[in-house]
């Protein structure tokens with residue numbers, strides 16, 4: 001093995017080590033989600049549920065049986081604007097503490113039909129806010145553009161079957 005290869009392998013090992021995921025925080029984050037967020041946010045919506053909600057919204061109606069955007073969609077949507085863990089966590093911690101329409105990155109319909117979310121984070125510890133934000137970052141791996149493309153494909157299929 002030449003020295004260059006050796007150095008590259010070392011660099012890769014170290015960069016992976018530097019980004020080690022905080023599994024304890026993520027586990028705690030799921031508990032926080034269940035206690036403080038799941039009342040309004042479901043954990044995951046299937047593509048069908050996403051489509052059903054989207055069709056309602058396109059008709060100008062409130063999506064049924066939900067009080068807030070599902071977390072897999074929230075996670076993917078925020079990553080589109082705040083892709084790294086650090087900026088994502090910072091955004092989520094700030095948003096849940098001081099939410100506002102101006103800061104939010106959801107579709108306009110979310111604020112119209114559900115209203116701006118209450119400042120739940122004001123009653124939470126820094127640690128719990130960080131934990132739930134990390135959980136939200138690592139729990140889901142979908143990319144917003146893929147999800148949205150898939151839901152529009154599904155929409156076309158449904159329409160053409162009619």
Ligand code: HEC
Nearest residue numbers: 036037040067068104105106110111114115116117120132
């Ligand atoms: C009382 C209902 C309710 C609870 C409880 C709640 N949320 Fe929300 N949340 C909403 C609604 C409604 C929206 C959509 C409107 C908005 O973004 O403000 C939302 C949106 C969000 C968003 C997207 C922000 C954006 O860009 O607009 C994040 C992130 C979020 N919630 C995180 C959380 C976390 C984390 C918790 C638990 C600690 C939580 N929420 C608890 C109702 C709630």
